[in-house]
Amino acid sequence: MDxxxxxxxxxxxxRLPYSTEYPVEWEADVVLRDGSTTHVRPxxxxxxxxxxxxxxxxxxxxxxxxxxxxLQRIPERMLTQLVTxxxxxxxxxxxxxxxxxxxxxxxxxxxxxxxxxxxxxTAEVAFNIADALQGQGLGxxxxxxxxxxxxxxGVHRFVAEVLPQNRAMLGVFREAGxxxxxxxDDGVVTVSIDLDPTDRSREVMADRxxxxxxxxxxxxxxxxxxxxxxxxxxxxxxxxxxxxxxxxHAADPGDTELLVLGEDVTWADIGSVDLAVVAAPPDEVIDxxxxxxxxxxxxxxxxSAGWAEVGPDGxxxxxxxxxxxxxxxxRVVGPASYGLLTNVPGASLRASxxxxxxxxxxxxxxxxxxxxxxxxxxxxxxxGLGLSTLVSAGxxxxxxxxxxxxxxxDDPHTDVVCLYLETLGNPRKFSRIARRLAQVKPVVVVVxxxxxxxxxxxxxxxxxxxxxxxxDEVLRQSGVIRAENTxxxxxxxxxLAHQPLPxxxxxxxxxxxxxxxxxxxxxxxxxxxxVVGPPEPLSAGAPDDxxxxxxxxxxxxxxxxxxxxxxxxxxxxxxxxxARAVAEAAARTGRTTxxxxxxxxxxxxxxxxxxxxxxxxxxxxxxxxxLGEVVRYAQWRTQDHGTPVRPAxxxxxxxxVARARARTLVESLLGQDLDAARRDGLxxxxxxxxxxxACYGLRLWGSRSVRTADEAVAAAEELGWPVALKxxxxxxxxxxxxxxxxxDIADAEDLREDxxxxxxxxxxxxxxxxxxxxxQAMAPTGVACVVRSVEDELFGPVVSFGLAGDAVDLxxxxxxxxxxxxxVDVARMVRGVRAAPRLFGYQGAPAADVxxxxxxxxxxxxxxxxxxELASLELYPVAVAEHGASVLHATVRLRPAERRTDAPRRAxxx
Numbered sequence: 001m002d003x004x005x006x007x008x009x010x011x012x013x014x015r016l017p018y019s020t021e022y023p024v025e026w027e028a029d030v031v032l033r034d035g036s037t038t039h040v041r042p043x044x045x046x047x048x049x050x051x052x053x054x055x056x057x058x059x060x061x062x063x064x065x066x067x068x069x070x071l072q073r074i075p076e077r078m079l080t081q082l083v084t085x086x087x088x089x090x091x092x093x094x095x096x097x098x099x100x101x102x103x104x105x106x107x108x109x110x111x112x113x114x115x116x117x118x119x120x121x122t123a124e125v126a127f128n129i130a131d132a133l134q135g136q137g138l139g140x141x142x143x144x145x146x147x148x149x150x151x152x153x154g155v156h157r158f159v160a161e162v163l164p165q166n167r168a169m170l171g172v173f174r175e176a177g178x179x180x181x182x183x184x185d186d187g188v189v190t191v192s193i194d195l196d197p198t199d200r201s202r203e204v205m206a207d208r209x210x211x212x213x214x215x216x217x218x219x220x221x222x223x224x225x226x227x228x229x230x231x232x233x234x235x236x237x238x239x240x241x242x243x244x245x246x247x248x249h250a251a252d253p254g255d256t257e258l259l260v261l262g263e264d265v266t267w268a269d270i271g272s273v274d275l276a277v278v279a280a281p282p283d284e285v286i287d288x289x290x291x292x293x294x295x296x297x298x299x300x301x302x303x304s305a306g307w308a309e310v311g312p313d314g315x316x317x318x319x320x321x322x323x324x325x326x327x328x329x330x331r332v333v334g335p336a337s338y339g340l341l342t343n344v345p346g347a348s349l350r351a352s353x354x355x356x357x358x359x360x361x362x363x364x365x366x367x368x369x370x371x372x373x374x375x376x377x378x379x380x381x382x383x384g385l386g387l388s389t390l391v392s393a394g395x396x397x398x399x400x401x402x403x404x405x406x407x408x409x410d411d412p413h414t415d416v417v418c419l420y421l422e423t424l425g426n427p428r429k430f431s432r433i434a435r436r437l438a439q440v441k442p443v444v445v446v447v448x449x450x451x452x453x454x455x456x457x458x459x460x461x462x463x464x465x466x467x468x469x470x471x472d473e474v475l476r477q478s479g480v481i482r483a484e485n486t487x488x489x490x491x492x493x494x495x496l497a498h499q500p501l502p503x504x505x506x507x508x509x510x511x512x513x514x515x516x517x518x519x520x521x522x523x524x525x526x527x528x529x530x531v532v533g534p535p536e537p538l539s540a541g542a543p544d545d546x547x548x549x550x551x552x553x554x555x556x557x558x559x560x561x562x563x564x565x566x567x568x569x570x571x572x573x574x575x576x577x578x579a580r581a582v583a584e585a586a587a588r589t590g591r592t593t594x595x596x597x598x599x600x601x602x603x604x605x606x607x608x609x610x611x612x613x614x615x616x617x618x619x620x621x622x623x624x625x626x627l628g629e630v631v632r633y634a635q636w637r638t639q640d641h642g643t644p645v646r647p648a649x650x651x652x653x654x655x656x657v658a659r660a661r662a663r664t665l666v667e668s669l670l671g672q673d674l675d676a677a678r679r680d681g682l683x684x685x686x687x688x689x690x691x692x693x694a695c696y697g698l699r700l701w702g703s704r705s706v707r708t709a710d711e712a713v714a715a716a717e718e719l720g721w722p723v724a725l726k727x728x729x730x731x732x733x734x735x736x737x738x739x740x741x742x743x744d745i746a747d748a749e750d751l752r753e754d755x756x757x758x759x760x761x762x763x764x765x766x767x768x769x770x771x772x773x774x775x776q777a778m779a780p781t782g783v784a785c786v787v788r789s790v791e792d793e794l795f796g797p798v799v800s801f802g803l804a805g806d807a808v809d810l811x812x813x814x815x816x817x818x819x820x821x822x823x824v825d826v827a828r829m830v831r832g833v834r835a836a837p838r839l840f841g842y843q844g845a846p847a848a849d850v851x852x853x854x855x856x857x858x859x860x861x862x863x864x865x866x867x868x869e870l871a872s873l874e875l876y877p878v879a880v881a882e883h884g885a886s887v888l889h890a891t892v893r894l895r896p897a898e899r900r901t902d903a904p905r906r907a908x909x910x
Contacts, residue, residue, distance in 0.1 A: 021087070022042060022044070022087070023042055023087050023149070025899055026040075026041065026042050026093065026145070026148075026149050027039070027040065027041040027042070028040050028041075028145065028905070028907035028908070029322065029323070029326035029327075029907065029908040029909075030095075030141045030145075030906055030907060030908065031212040031213055031215075031216045031906065031908065032133070032136045032137050032138060032141070032212060033135070033136045033137035033211070033212055033215070034136055034215060035212065035215035035216035035217075035218065035219045035298065036136075036216075036219075036298070036329035037216070037325075037326040037327075037328075037329050037330065037331065037908065038095050038096065038097055038106065038138070038326070038327065038329065039095065039096050039097070039323065039326055039327045040093055040094070040095050040096075040141070040142065040145050041093065041094060041096065042085075042087060042091065042092065042093055042094075042149075043082075043083055043085060043092040043093065043094050043108070043110075044083065045080075045083050045084055046083075047083050047094065047105065048079050048080065048083045049101075050094075050096075050099075050102065050103055050104060050105045051074070051079065051082060051083060051094075051105055051108070052073065052074055052079060053099075053101070053104065053105070054104070054105040054106070054108070054128075054130065055071070055072075055073065055074050056072060056073060057130070057131075058128070058130070058131060059131050062128070062129075062131055062134075064163075065163055065165070065166045065169070066126065066127075066128045068163065068188075082110075085110075087153075088113075088153050089112070089113040089116070090110070090111070090112050090113070091110060091111055091146070091149055091150070091153070092108060092109065092110035092111075093108070093109045093110070093142060093145055093146050093149065094107065094108050095107035095108075095133075095138055095141075095142065096327065097327055097328075097329070098293065098327055098328060103327075105130075106129075106130040106132070106133050106138070107127070107128065107129045107130060107133065107138045107139070107142055108127065108128045108142075109125070109126070109127050109142035109143065109145070109146040110125070110126055110146070111123035111124060111125045111126075111146060111150055111155065111158065112124050113155060114159070120156070120157065120660055121153075121154045121155045121156065121157070122155065122156075122157040122158070122159060123150060123155045123157070123158055123159070124158070124159050124160065124161075125146065125158040125159070125160050125193075126160065127139055127142060127143070127169060127172070129142075134168065135168075137208065137212065139168070139169065139172040140172055140175075140176065140208060141906060143172055143173075143176055144176075144205060144904065144905040144906060145905050145907075147178075147193075147195045147904075147905075148903055148904055148905040150195060151195055152897075154663065154667060155195070156194065156195045156196060156656075156660065156663070157192065157193065157194055157195060158191075158192070158193040158195060159190065159191065159192050159193070160173065160190070160191045160193070161188050161189070161190055161191075162188070162189045162190075162191055163187075163188065163189070164184065164187070164188075164189055170182075170189065170191070173191050173193060175204065176193075176201060176204060177198055177200035177201030177202070177203060177204035177205070178193050178194055178195060178196075178197075178198060178200075178201050179193070179194035179196075179198060179656075180192070180193050180194075194656060196656060196659060197904050199644060199646075201904075202904070205904065205905075205906065206432065206436070208906065209406070209906050210406050210409065210433075210436070212906070213402070213403050213406040213407070214406040214407045214409065214410060216298075216331055216403065217331075217399070217403050217404060217406065217407035218407060219274075219298035219299065219331075220275060220298055220299040220331060220333065220340065220399070221340060221342050221344075221349060221389060221391075221407065222274070222342075222344075222347060222349070223256070223274035223275035223298070223299075223340075223349055223351065224255060224256060224257060224274055224347065224349075225256075225257045225259065225272065225273050225274050225275075226256055226257065226258050226259065226273065226274065226275045226276070226277060226349075226351050227259045227261060227265075227270065227273040227275070227276045227277070227292075227295075227297070228242060228245055228246065228258055228259065228260045228261065228276075228277050228278075228279075229242075229261045229276060229277070229278045229279070229280060229284075229288050230242030230243075230260075230261070230262070230279055230280060231279065231280040231281065231284065231304075232280070232284060237304070238279040238280050238281065238303075238304045239279070241279035241303045241304060241353065242279040242303075244353045244355075245258075245277055245279070245303070245339070245351075245352070245353060246258070246260060247355065248350065248352065248353060248354055248355050248356075249350055251355050251356060252350060252354075252355070252356050252357055253350055254343075254348035254349060254350040254357065255346060255347050255348045255349070256348070256349055256350040256351065258350075259273065267291055270295060271295070272295055272296045273292070273295050273296065273297050274296065274297065274298060275297060275298065275299055275300070275301065275340075275351060276288060276289075276292055276297050276299075276300045276301070277300075277301045277303065277339065277351050278300055278301065278302055278303065278304070279303040279304045280304055281304065281306060282304075282306050282307055282314070282317040282318075282321070283317075285300075285302055285304065285321060285335075286317070286320055286321050286324055288300070289321065289324045289325050289328060289330065290324060290328070292328065292330065293328055297330055298329075298330060298331065299325075299330050299331040299332065299333060299399075300325060300330055300331075300332055300333070301333040301334060301337050301339055301340060301351055302321075302332060302333065302334030302335040302336075302337060302394070302397075303334065303335075303336070303337055303338075303339065303353065304334075304335060304336070305335055305336045305395075306335070307321075307335045307336075307395065307397070308395060308397070309395070318335070318395075318397050321397070322397060322398055322908075322909070325398070326398075326908060331398055331399055331403075331908075332397055332398035332399065333391070333392075333393060333394070333398070333399045334392075334393065334394040334395065334397065335394050335395050335397060336370055336394035336395050337370065337392045337393060337394035338352055338353050338354070338367070338370040338373040338374065338390075338392030338394070339351050339352025339353055339354070339390075339392055340352055340389075340390070340391055340392070341354060341357050341358075341387070341389065341390040342388065342389050342390075342413075343357065343358075343359075343360035343361070343386070343387060343388055343389070343413070344388070344413055345360070348360075352390070352392070353370075353374075354374075354377055354390075356381075357377075357387075357390075358377055358380040358381050358385075358386060358387040358390070359381070359384075359386045359387075360386050360387070360388070361380075361385060361386015361387050361388060361497065362386065362388060362413070362414060362415040362416060362497050363380070363385060363386065363387050363388060363414070363415070363416045363417075363418060363493050363497050364387070364388050364389040364391075364404070364408045364411070364414040364416070364417050364418065365377070365380070365387055365389065365390050365391070365418045365420075366391045366392075366393065366401050366404045366405075366417075366418070366419045366420065367390075367391075367392050367393070367419075367420040368392075368393050368394065368395075368396050368401075368420065368421055368422040368423070369392075369394075369420060369422055369448070370392055370394060372420050372486060373390065373392040373420075375486065376418075376420065376486055376489075376490070377390060379486065379487075379490050380490070382602065383490060383494065383601065383602030383603060384602045384603035384604070385490065385493060385494055385497060385602065385603060386497075388411070388413040388414040389404075389408070389411070389413075389414060391404050396422075396423070396425065396909075397909065398908060398909055400425065400426075400909070401419045401421055401430070402426065402429055402430055402433050405417060405419075405433050405434060405437050405443070406433060408437065408441065409436070409437045409440065409441065414441070415441060415496075415497065416441065416442055416444070416493055416496045416497045417437065417441055417442065417443045417444065418443075418444045418445075418489055418490075418493050419443065419444070419445045419446070420446045420448070420486060420489065421445060421446065421447045421448065422447075422448045424447065424471070424474075424794075425901070425909060426901040426902055426909075427471065427474045427794060427795050427818070427901070428795065428796050428818065428900070428901055428902035429901065429902045430474070430478070431474050431477055431478045431818065432902070434478035434479065434480050435477065435478045435479050435641075438478060438479035438480055438633075438636075438637070439479070439637065442481060442496045442630075442633055443478070443479070443480040443481065444480065444481045444483055444489055444492045444493055444496070445475060445480045445481070445482055445483065446482075446483045446484070446485060446486060446488075446489050447471060447475070447482075463793050463794065464792050464793060464794035464795060465790070465792060465793075466790070466792045466794065466795050466798050466816075467812075467816070469816070470792075470795055470798060470816055470818075473816045473817065473818065474795070474818060477817070477818065477825065479633070479636050479637070479641075481629045481630075481632075481633050483629075487622075488625070488626070491615075491617065491622055491623075491625070491626040492626045492629050492630065494602070494603065494615035494617075494626070495592070495594060495615050495626050495627060495630050496630060498603060498612070498613040498614065498615060499586075499592045499593060499594075499612075499614070499615070499630075500590050500592055501592070501630065501633070501634040501637070502561045502562040502592040502627075502630065502631050502634050503561050503634070504561035504562075504631075505528070505529045505530055505561060505562075505631045505635070506529075506530050506532045506560045506561045506562070507524045507529045507530065507531055507532060507560060507561070507562050507563070507564055507627070508532050508533065508535075508536070508554045508559055508560035508562070508563045508564070509521060509524070509531060509535035509536065509563075509564050509565075509566070510535065510536045510538055510550060510551070510554055510563065510564070510565045510566070510567075510578075510582070511535050511536070511537065511538070511565075511566045511567075512537075512538060512539060512566065512567045512568055512578075513537070513539070513568075514535075514537060516566045516568060516620065517535035517537065517566075519566075519620060520535065520564055520566055520620050520624060521535060523620060523621050523624040523625070524564065524624055524628075526624075527624050527625060527627070527628030527631075528628060528631075528632070529562075529624075529627070529628055529631060532559065532560040533559075533560075536550045536553060536554050537550075538550045538567075538578065542577075542578075544577060547577055547578055547581050548581060551578075551581045551582060551585050552585070554585075555585040555586070555588070555589045555591055557589075560591070561591075561592065561631075562591065562592040562593065562594075562627055562631065563582070563586070563591055563592070563593045563594075564593075564594055564595075564596075564620070564623060564624060564627065565578070565582050565593065565594070565595045565596070565597070566595075566596045566597070566620045566623075567579075567595075567596075567597040567598065568596075568597070568598045576606045578597075579595070579597060579600070579604075579606040579607050580606065580609075582595065582607070582614065583606075583607050583608060583609040583612065583614055584609045586609070586612060586614055587609035587610050587611075587612040592627070592630070593614050594614070594615055594617065594623040594624075594626065594627050595607055595614055595615070595616045595617070595623065596616065596617045596618070596619060596620040596622070596623045597616055600616035601616050601617070601618055602615070602616060603615060603616070604616055639824075640824060641822055641824055642822030642823040642824030642825065642827075643822055643823060644820045644821070644822055645820075645821055645822065645823055645826060645858035645861060645862060646862070647697060647855060647858050647859050647862065648697065649695065649696050649697045649859075649862075650694070650695070650697055651697075658695050658696070658697075659695070659866055661695045662692060662695035662696065662863075662866065662867065663867075665688075665691060665692055665695065666692070666867060666869050666870075666894060669682060669684065669688060669894060670682060670869065670894055670895075670896055674896065677894060677895055677896060678895065678896055681871045681872075681893040681894060681895045682893065682894045682895070683891070683892070683893050684892040684893070684894065686700065686703060686705075686889075686890070688892075689890040689891075689892040690702075690890070692892060693863075693887070693890060693892075695863075696859045696860075696862060696863040697859055698856065698859050698860070698863075698875075698887055699887065700887050700889075700890050701776060701777065701779055701886050701887060701888045701889075702719055702776065702777060703719075703774045703775065703776040703888075703889070704718070704719065704774065704775050704776075705728060705772050705773070705774055706755075706772070706773050706774070706775055707771075707772060707773070708755070709751070709752040709755040709756060712725065712751055712752070712755045712773065712775050713748045713751055713752065715775040716745070716748070716751055716775055719775065719776065719777040720777050721745075721746055721747065722744050722745055722746045722777075722778045723745050723751065723775050723776060723777055723778060724741065724742065724743045724744075724745070724775070724776045724777075724778055725741070725742045725745060725751065725754050725755065725758060725773060725774070725775055725776075726740060726741050726742075726773065726774045726776065727740040727741075727758060727761075727762050727771065727772075727773060727774075728771075728772040728773060728774050729762070729771070729772075730891070740758075740761075742754045742758065743778065744778060751775075755773065758773060759771055759773070776888065779879050779881075779886035779888055780879065780881035780882075780883070780884065780886065781879070781881060782848055782849075782879040782880045782881035782882070782885070782886070783803065783838050783839055783848045783879070783880045784803065784804035784805070784877035784878070784879055784880075785801065785802065785803050785804060785853060785877065785878045785879075785880055785885075786800075786801070786802050786803070786804050786874070786875070786876045786877065786878070787799070787800070787801055787856060787857055787860050787874075787875040787876075787878055788800045788801075788872070788873065788874045788875070788876075789860055789861075789863070789864040789870060789872065789873040790871070790872050790873075791864070791868060791869075791870055791871050791872070791895075791897075793898070794901065795818055795901075796818065796819075796868075796900045796901060796902065797818070797819050797861075797864035797865055797868075797870070798816060798817075798818060799816070799817050799818075799819060799821070799829075799857070799860055799861045799864055800814050800815065800816045800817075801814065801815050801817075801829045801830060801833065801857055802814040802815065802833055802835070803833060803835040803836075803838060803839075804876065804877050805835075808833075808835055811834070813833045813834050813835055814833065815828070815829040815830070815832040815833050816829075817829050817861065819861040819862070819864055819865040820861070820862075820865055821858070821861045823854075823858070826854045826857050826858050826861070827854060829857065830850060830853060830854055830857065839853070839880065846882045847882070848880040848881065848882065849880055849881060849882060849883050849884055849885060850880070852880065852883075852884050852885035853878065853880045853885045855885070856875070856878055856885050856887065860873065860875065867897075868897035868898070868900055869894050869895060869896065869897045870892070870893075870894065871893045871894060871895035872891070872892075872893045873890070873891070873892050873893075874890065874891040875887050875889070875890050876888075876889060876891070877889065
């Protein structure tokens, strides 16, 4: 169904920027507690029969808990009312699964607005869950979705009447993490829920999302009985793919039972299966998913192509595939997937095109690209690096790196996570999951094409206007190790999989020649590490006692944190004496060690001692680069990452009330001219901007627009002397060098003269018949800074910081962050620009009030996170004095909000 055009609607006294039409954007596929999936969507009038079937199937207890009375069958008039809603004041969402007579409803959530006052709109909410799905987390999912829908409609408080014995529903409200109040009156519990997300509600949602998505992936990766479905017609690429799966299984079956449709089984006698692998045209794949109903299959791996990459028809087929699979309770891997492999002892899965699997190991590998999955798995074999899991997502229609990271976080067989990504469909979710995972397991990532705008065929990604380095910032905030290519990916994985994390960045060097030692020392310094002491010289032909003495000195207690060994004999043949001595010392001391030695690469036996294996690299530079990345990760893991910034918004006013004021103001402003706001955005005047900023505790320095000298003097008398005078045109507002700014005007005579000179200059510089000037009270002198926020389609809110000035703008000396930010993130942004020394007493100037500046940046980040309607915000300049920071001008542009990629509700890609 295409998204309908949105119409305007008046609610109370506010004209709202949304429609009474069917809100298709509220549809979503969701994962339940057992890892199965279902579909959530708004109710429709044609759902009356399904709703009646749902009600008649409910137990007497469930009916009583919902309606406080026995109600076996819903009366027709009431039924019509329940399925007919306006999606504004009355809304209902249903969870559906396929049934014999069409879709069956398995859960209902609805709200009805009871208090329509703008800014504090309240609704009564009710839920009804099918008996068979109670305890599967569907009530929690529906609460998230109905709450998200309510917030979009300006509702920010739910009330519910619940019988005391309905402990399950009371638990759903209590455990959701929202601010909840409840009281008992006349045998009924009245629950009041504030729908503004809290730290606790975000934590609860993330934890539930983690558990359900991990369980969903476990259902795929623990499959033992796999069905292979090939094309109906032979002589195609799909037939070759199916043949390759059969050949691969014959060569290495692992612990997988492979059933071939048409050879081993027919649809009539298929019985139960855990997973299906399909190589067939799109229509046959979709038909296969429907036929899998009742088999217990938890997912389908689609090897074949021919979907979104072929155009709009392929996009529609992919959408149908996902809707069919998710409604049937299954996940989709692919299309164009290389398949799935696991090396779990006694339960290894073989459901891929790989003729032989890499040996068992502690590394989990995810790849979107099938060709990269091939080369990466071959590289793993060549280097002797074992894998726990290989997942190839192909075009990533459903299962993504986010899902697999959720699984790997608790997987006891995986210690290191490696991801090859072609696109990030949801960078905010990626950052959130990766940051949580990286706290316990290292994550190494390659993102292809991040320096360009090419989207691989078959991938659907939202457009972005964020700077290219924004993705680098997302990765940095996530704590992942970023590799430039698969070669570096494997280099780092070798160190992480087989060496302990270093305790610091002090590096000892053992080299077979002074020239090699100098080369390694330069590489160590370039990697941001510190060389400890002079490098230990050790020639290739040194006797055993000399080797032992050099190695013992290098591995002495406290001598260093990590060791780099380089041995390249020029004339003498290579011996393994140094390798054996280093391996034994590394195993004995637990010192992180890397080696570059002639003839050794990967994980050679010569560098093994007991359970410890030392990675060997082809060049010293590769060894040092990999070690440097591991050291940085180890340091990140032990650092304090701070707490989310939560500044008090307004003194004497609760944050909830301040946010309600902001939402009411935004709704009112957008409602004045919706069409123009959608088309161009609504740019606020300074009075409206000041009112909105004040909701977040940001004071905009007062100013007055004037056109004559008399008006300027009157404004100065009102604001207080001395004043500043500026040309209001954006291009000249900050340009003192072009005559656009005059400061410290102390009296009326000087102001009149400055107005005449500036009007004369403005008539030349500004192409307008009647130039406008601004008079502003002088703020304390300080360092001029710029704080900005932009709502990006892909990244959501992006906050940036820099110092003001042409040089800074030309050099793009700007720090970026993606909210929610922590206090550590904010401090890093302020200190991360190259011009930051100007804030800390540069060349004898007084130090600026950095705490006040960080407070401004924190408030902007909270405002941007709260208000997706905030299309752009620029505070320029922010004058940071010795005491305090003054916001002298604000440019605010609003636009009706679209749903963010990481909305506060759990949903699969659709």
